[in-house]
Amino acid sequence: MEVSMNTKGFRRYGKQVREAEVAGNVLRLPNGFLGKQLLPLWLHPNYILLEDFLVRNTKGDAMDVDEEFKVRKSQFHLVGTPGIGKSYFGHYWFFKQAKDGKRVIWRSQGGVFVYFDFSLEDPFVHASSDYVVPGPWLEDIETIWLVVDGGCKGLDHDGFVLQCVSPGRSGYHEFAKDVGVPFHLEAWTLEELMRCRDALNLGFTDEELAERFYYCGGLPREVLDKRKTSQSLKDFMTTAVSWAPSWEAVIRDVASGADAISNYLLHYRLQRELGVNAVASDCVLQFTLKFASFFVEDLVVDKFQRLGHGKVREFFDFCQRVPEARALSRKFFEKNVHRKLQDGGGDYTIKDLVTPDKPHPVFELKPSSTKRLRRWEVTKVAEGKPSKDEKMRGSAVIGKGESVGLANLDRGCFVNSYAAVFKSLDSFVVPDIMIQCTCSLDHKIFWAPVLEVVQEYDRWYSLQGSTPPPYYRLIFIVPECRFRDFKFQGATSCFKYFGQSSHLTGIKRNDFFSLLLDTVTRLMAWFVTKSSRIAVPKARLESSVYST
Structure with a gap:
């Protein structure tokens, strides 16, 4: 059955898409996307990854990509939480086909199939509530993309398919899920x-x-x-x-x-x-x-x-x-x-990982006074390298307020990692303590963000006219079930890193310690000195742990 009520709108849309350009990372269409008055399309970084993956995996005809997995390699399902931007990527991929002068079929959520040939002056071919491919297209059907917005039952397309659908919807399960490649689109960051x-x-x-x-x-x-x-x-x-x-x-x-x-x-x-030999866009399949x-x-x-x-x-x-x-x-x-520490800390047992048979001394860790720190976040990329911007807001402004204990610390005390690959510091900090929670048995540490935090600490104390502490404590907290088998397997690579870094000369040794928090969690700690040094006499370490 032919659909004629929106023919004029489909024709106008096809022309607008072909004439459109991405400017300032934004794709704008005068009349919205297929009649929907949506916001303009902002080109999310993940869209570039998805685009690269689709291009690399669909070179040639759909049936020629991989003979053994030819169907799987021709059908792709973009899955994610409703409202996360799946349909927008469908529109973006449709736009890319238009700029290449391709034939493409759009299947809307309303169940209408719209056929476009962007090699023609008027790209719109026809619209139908049924899947009816124009006769002249059948010869090249293996190269033609069908973009599906939402679920679609019992459809068999011999070309490439991109389906944008929310998880749990019936269409995702009924439309070639078992033979297609699922993508999991992630939520956006605040930045x-x-x-x-x-x-x-x-x-x-x-x-x-x-x-x-x-x-x-x-x-x-x-x-x-x-x-x-x-x-x-x-x-x-x-x-x-x-x-x-x-x-x-x-x-x-x-x-x-x-x-x-x-x-x-x-x-x-x-x-x-990513691994050494990994392609950036391949990571979209891991979630x-x-x-x-x-x-x-x-x-x-x-x-x-x-x-x-x-x-x-x-x-x-x-x-x-x-x-x-x-x-x-x-x-x-x-x-x-965090909730447990906000209650004021407690009694801890410390164990030296280098000599695990040592007796376990008991001490009390109850921070008595902390100042609020600034929050750092990656907000832009300059010349391929992430750069950090300082976010100052309200009571989280550095030096503006002082709180007793940890109970009054707000989110301004949290330090995010400085780059996507630096996952080592995403917990909270106080002026001489960095606390990182981990459930891993072989937690890898990227020292660059640790050292940057140390430098920021030193700068903060300088601005306050105060003397920086003789060392900074980096405390790792691991679950009780992980404590017995925990080994810091990143130590060797860290020593190698120190040895190759001219600004880190003078590193003589590391001291790793483990702490026990009640019967629920256990902590491993070592101490980072100011001026990027990690060489502290052991007696100094023990005396510094006990709080007054």
Whole structure:
């Protein structure tokens, strides 16, 4: 059955797409995307990775890419939380085909197939509610892309397919899921939302955007919607969490691709750390799960803490057994540690990892006074290298306030890693302590961000007219179940790094220590001196640990 009501709009859209250009990382169309008055398309960095992957894996005809996996290599399914930008990538890929003068079929969420030939002066060919390929196209059907926005039942296309669909929707399971390549589009970072806001001139302040991000996470459709208030976003996410009587079921369903209770509770995080021979865009096929937002994290931690230590331990162990959820277990563990430290610390046992048979002295760690520190975040890339910008806001401004203990520290005390590959410092800091939570048995440390933090500490003390402490403490906290087998396997590479760095001469030795926190968590610590040195007499270390 032919569809004629939107013929004029389809024809106008085809011409506008062919004439459009990406300017300032933004694709704008006068009449929106296929009749939808959406925001202009901001070219997210992940779109470039996806584009590169599709180009490299679809060279030639669909049936010639790989004879053994020819169907799998011709069908691609872009999956992610609703509102995360999947349809926008579909429009972007459609735009790329148009600029190359290709034939392409768009299947809208309304069930309409629209056929375009961008080698013609008028690209629009026809529209239909049924999949009916024009006769002249059949000879080259293996090279023609079908872009599907949403679910689609029982469709058999002999060319390339890109389907943009939310997880759990029936279309994802019914439309060649088992033979297609699934992509998991990750949530946006706060920095990416800010860049999009600036490019589109949306008008949110940094504080407003940060508050919306806290509640809703990296969902651009929700966070950047001016019609929605922060309170409405909070209510929206609270309702989503209330739909989840069992978080184990939510994680199990999402990890297996089944219908989750709510698609808004968890997001995908793409693996970005690359091997020597890896291609950047290949990492889009590797993913883990993360809580949708800081607000959701807080609600989950509060819930399990009310249920007691046994339930906390059960949930942590469950996440550890699900490969995609191990990052969740680390985040859950970190939140619990922070809550415990905010209560004032406690009694600890220390063990020397170099000589593990030594007796375990007991000491008390209760920080009595801490000053709030600035938060550093990667906000842009200059000449291929990440550069950090200083984010100052309210009471988190350095030196503006002093709090007693850890209970009054806000998010301004958290230090994010300085680059995508530097995962070594994402916990909180006080003027002489850096605390990092990890669930890994072989946690690798990238020393560059550690040394930058040390330099920032020194600069901060200088600005205050104070003398920097003789050393800075870097404390690692690991779960009790990891403590016995924990070995810092990155030590050799660290020594090698120190030996090759001219500005780190004078490094003589490292001292690694482990600490026991109650019966729940255990800590490993070593001490980083100022001036980028890690050579401290052992007696000095022991005397510095005891707090007054």
